[in-house]
C-alpha cells in the first residue's frame with residue numbers, strides 16, 4: 001500500500017488502536033484491487049481525526065472545512081467528471097454540521113463514494129456527542145448519558161436517494177474492503193458506514209476496554225443483513241447490521257447535468 005501513501009508525513013497523528021488506519025487500509029486495498037489510475041483519483045475530507053486521511057494519501061486530495069467535504073466534492077465532480085471522487089469523514093462531520101450536504105448529495109445521486117468512519121463521537125475535539133452517539137452513552141457533552149436518539153445514517157441516505165449503501169466494521173475488515181470496492185464501482189452516490197473504534201475518547205469514557213475489546217464487541221454484535229431479516233426489532237436493538245443494505249441503478253447527476261448542458265448549447269446555437 002506504500003505507493004498510495006505520502007511517506008514523508010509519517011508518523012500519522014492517530015492514537016494507538018484507533019480504527020482510522022484499518023478503514024484507510026481497506027479503502028487502499030479496494031482501490032488497488034480495482035486497478036484504478038492513481039492520478040485520476042481525488043479524495044476529499046472535512047475536519048476530524050478520520051478526515052486527516054487526505055494528508056497521508058498520495059492521490060489528488062482536498063482537506064477542506066468541517067462538514068463541507070461533500071460540497072467541495074460536488075463542485076470538483078462537476079468540474080472534472082472524469083475523476084473518481086471519494087469522500088472520507090467522521091460521523092460528526094458528515095451527520096451533524098455536514099448532514100444537509102449528505103442528504104442532498106444522496107438525493108442528486110452524484111457519482112461520489114462517501115466513507116463515513118463512525119466512531120460514534122467527535123474524536124478530534126475530545127469526545128463530544130455526535131448524531132451517531134447511542135442513547136445513554138457518555139460523552140464530554142453528555143456526562144450523565146446522551147438523551148438524543150442516534151440516526152441510522154444508512155437508512156437516512158437510502159431514503160434520501162443514495163443508490164449504494166453498506167455498513168461494516170473494523171473487525172470485519174475483508175468485508176469492509178469488498179463493500180468499499182462495490183461502492184467505488186457503483187455509478188452514483190455510494191455510502192459506506194465503517195463502524196470504527198475510538199478507544200481514547202469513546203472507549204475510555206464508556207469503559208469499553210481496549211481497542212481489541214472494542215473490536216471483539218463488533219465481532220459479537222454484528223449480524224448480517226440476511227440474519228437481521230428474521231429478527232425482531234428488540235433483538236436488533238444493540239446489533240450492528242452489516243453487509244450491502246441497498247443497491248439500485250439510477251441515472252447519476254453528472255449524466256443528467258451533461259444532458260441539460262447539451263440541450264442548452266443546442267438552443268443557444270439555433
Ligand SMILES: Cc1ncc(C[n+]2csc(CCOP(=O)(O)OP(=O)(O)O)c2C)c(N)n1
Pocket residue numbers: 047048049050051065066089090091092093094117119121122123124125130
Ligand atoms: C466550522 C467548525 N466547527 C467546529 C470545528 C471543530 N471540530 C473540528 S473536528 C470536529 C469534530 C470531529 O468529529 P468527527 O467528524 O466525528 O471526526 P473524528 O474526529 O471522530 O474522526 C469539530 C467539531 C471546526 N473545525 N470547524
Ligand code: SF4
Pocket residue numbers: 013014015017018019020049050119123124197198199200201202
Ligand atoms: S481521538 Fe479517537 S478517533 Fe481520534 S485518533 Fe485518537 S482514537 Fe482515533
